[in-house]
Amino acid sequence: MEMKTFEELDRLPMEKVFKDPVHDYVHVRHKLILDLIDTKEFQRLRRIKQLGTSQYTFHGAEHSRFSHSLGVYELTRRIVDMFERNYPNEWDSEMKLVTLCAALLHDVGHGPFSHTFEKIFDTDHEKITTDIILSEETEINAVLKRVSLDFPNQVASVITKEHANPQVVQLISSQIDADRMDYLQRDAFFTGATYGAFDLSRILRVIRPYKDGIAFQYQGLHAVEDYIVSRFQMYMQVYFHPASRGMEVTLDRLLYRAKQLCQEDRLYPRFPLLDPFFNDNPTLEDYLKVDDGVLQAAIITWTESKDAYLSELSRMFIDRKPLKSVTFEKGKDEPIVDKLRGLVDQLNYDKELYTLINSSSDLPYDYKLKSKVPIQLIQADGTFVELSQASPIVKTLSGNLQGDHRLYVPKELLDDNPKNINMFQETYDEFKRYIRNQAVIWPEDDVKETQNDH
Structure with missing residues (x-):
């Protein structure tokens, strides 16, 4: 079957629009795109929160992967339409269809609570995305094959960054792409973090294709610069917020305990939809049945578990009483951290379940990364900088890893007057001395978060 061009595809009798709080409208003009949106695999993204545990810190952040994916599609559509109008010699219009489909489907493989779920159950959302696109059992695959039998492979190659056209890959995955531009704007809007906003309309005006990928006109320097600063601010203030990470760590430990119990045949109540993950043998069909609601329902049932650890950790998560943290300097404070974890164990907690190191870091921008193409500006004479x-x-921001390392422990151990600690008073006092007197930093921002995040 010869592949159809985008304009040869059936157009909708009337343009379909999705009202969007960030981009105003998402425009769909072709039946293929609407049919992809209507597949059960894509509709599942309505039930996957975009920001995972951040919703427990920023209460407005309850937007979904579905809305984000529509946003990435819309930004990509605007860019590609502009390329066709203004740069017909640099942009191959036959790439429009694969670019828009990859933009729409780029996150279709995400699981509940994303990265925590991936870590515990050793899944990879990018691989699952390509599996969904390529599997003959999915509705998405069937829709894509209406273009050509090889078209699912072409779309998957954009996700894996193996597509032959670098412009297509960089529009979806680079240091300034439609994916990042949407999630920064969307996450800033729903969290209320206004410093995450940047001049998106200006960036969409100055972006342009060239032989080796995507670049920006030099006169748009400050808009691109603003985007980098906004990305830095969002990671430091939102994505790496210690309270969100505390909920993530609590979820991590309760899933770890549930998996232990399941493998020992001691998990009660059982939750059959999660059994394949606990037993390390999930199929794609199993994966697509699991969403945020499934995981939340399981955790609610586990609050009644006969296992004291699982029930307590589940209640901590459901009632938003996460583990709390102190920061430490990696490479210097590990002996102190080991000592603190040992003291937690002596305080009648299981240190494997009630302590965890969480390290979060990000490179706002790096021109030296081999895996990422540097951002190029096109000057008036046609040269690049x-x-x-x-x-x-x-x-100043380039190449500098930003973030911190935190040891998470039970909240009671950081309180000034913890309950039920009398019989362990000596050990508790020693724990507090180590925090105050050693290189570990007292958690001042944990105090602030209790004031600001409710």
């Missing part, structure tokens, strides 16, 4: 060479602000 790399972004950090033109912007002192970006140069």
